[in-house]
Amino acid sequence: MGTSSTRTTPIVDPWEAWIGEVASRLARAAAEVGVPLGETAAAEQLEFSSAEGADLALPVHRLAAAAKEPPEALAARLAAAFPPGEPVLQARAEGAYVNVTLDPGELVATILSLVLGRGGEYGRAEAAGEPVCIEHTSSNPTGPLHVGRVRNAIVGDTLSRAARAAGGRVTTQYYVDDMGRQAAMVTWLWQQPREAWPEPVRASVEGQERPGEKVDHYRGRPYPALSAYLKEHRETAEAVAEFVRLIESGAAPAAHRALAGEILDAMLASLARLGIRFDEFVWESDLLKDGSVEKVLERLRAAPHALQEENGAWAIDAESYGLPKDSTHVVFQRGNGVSLYVTRDVAYHLLKFSRFGRVVDVLGQDHQLHARTLDALLAEIGEGRRPSYVFYQDIHAPGGGRMSTRGGSAVWLDDLLDEAFSRARAEVLKRRDDLSAEEVDRIAEAVASGAVRFHIVRVAPDKPVRFRWEDALSFEGRSGPFVQYAYARASSVLRKGEADSPPYPFDAKLLTDPEELALVRLLSRWPRTVAYAARSGHVHTLAGYAHDLADRFNRFYHALPVLTSGPSRESRIALVAAVRQTLANSLDLLGIVALPTM
């Protein structure tokens, strides 16, 4: 718990003051009983208590060992010497722990006032500090997004939202790679009449087109067959290679970028269904046009470990940068004078550094070595800054193995969303007959999107995931719709209570049930959760929090009446309003639509 003092972004976290106060009193108690424990050390050793009804706990093992005293005895002495008074209700020894319980009235009053007072800002900090760039997704504009790629988008978008909430001045960027071989292949093919396509490629798309389908599916469909065909046919491969050289020389036909843009727009439309949008797009080919790639080439050629090979290619001997053996020879300019992807990525990062104080890249784990190589090249040209990386592991295909467009094992994001939508629609119709068709569709789309986002973000990014349809389409248990449902339920209570908007007067002394206090304690943890997700990149903790809060609320809902609870009615309404608000705030960071009714 020692991070509070080093935090620079002031999220309003009630625990900061409480931990400070409890630590201060523990230090006084320690002095009283004659053991060495400073306030700072106490704050660092304090943890959230797992004992029923307690808030903070201090394990005394370490102190006891130093004092050569049985831990239980020391805990008892410390608890007895703990200075009483607000906001602490009591300090009691349990085993080797001193458990501190805050006055529930103080806890409830502070938290409810904070949540209801700040509303949508609860858990958010004032935007401050240096500007941050978060680059994510950056999928090649060559065809539809599959579920594996969308993990990048969901992790990246969630991280962006969290970083923004934590006070970052965030700009999101999508790096459009229009200079790669893949994009070249797609344009090369579509530039020719269908009759001129290699027979197997034509056959692979025949009869596959669906009326009204998105252009990323339509334009991307021949890619796998073309890719396979090129492996076997040298002449065609050479024709494509020729086109690649044209693009690399900066003389790509206008149709190339137009087609890439057309496909990209279709991909972005799918991401928009998930609530994912980008602030800026940086086209790789623009880095070539504006001369920044050439500048990087010059700097690299003049770098300390640069060397030229017989055929004219240039490389950096990066052994001194700790790259794995067999990977220390980094070619940055081909024999034909053309730059490589990593070289252009250096140019891209210099551009980012020129505008942003902090640069974050969300990358698949297969880019780990690329990232280290990029770092080495930045060092070679004397650039002191580095991006920070957030890596995520693959989502494997249902049958196992990587999702591959070429191998045909990819599950398209669009198909997943469509299937989720149709199932969600059936669920809505099952329980509602009072909604217009438009309302049903709107709810179903939000549920589908929420289910997909939650399903992917809920797992720690560094864990590999095997995609399974039945799991991805689950609307129960630990799922997006579960959280959305709790929000809708809270909204319904407030609607029925004609309390859909503030003010929410309450009397903290009336909220004393364990269910109520557990809810308030959970509410109090939201700001810390946001701060942690933003600084660690562990965005899955946001999903965990949202689920836990929804779960707690469901228990409260079943255990205690709200609207028919007599004198405590108004106070419980305020509690429900605070829960609804915090559910909304957490759903917002997860990019999931909060539905007032479903």
Added chain:
RNA sequence: GGGCGCGUAGCCUAGUCUGGAUAGGGCACCGGGUUCCUAACCCGGCGGUCGAGGGUUCAAAUCCCUCCGCGCCCGCCA
């Protein structure tokens, strides 16, 4: 071979950074709950050698070492 990551009940997963009190959830399965604020819900039950072994420590899922298994990367591709 080298580098990086992962290994927690039948399946999925939190906790590992920062070592602490009986390892939290979910799915599936079994048994209950709706004249009452939305049952996409709740309550109870079943289910764990935290991959294996060693070490550090008062204390290890967590830190260190060795090994095993799985994935990815190691291109003048991106």
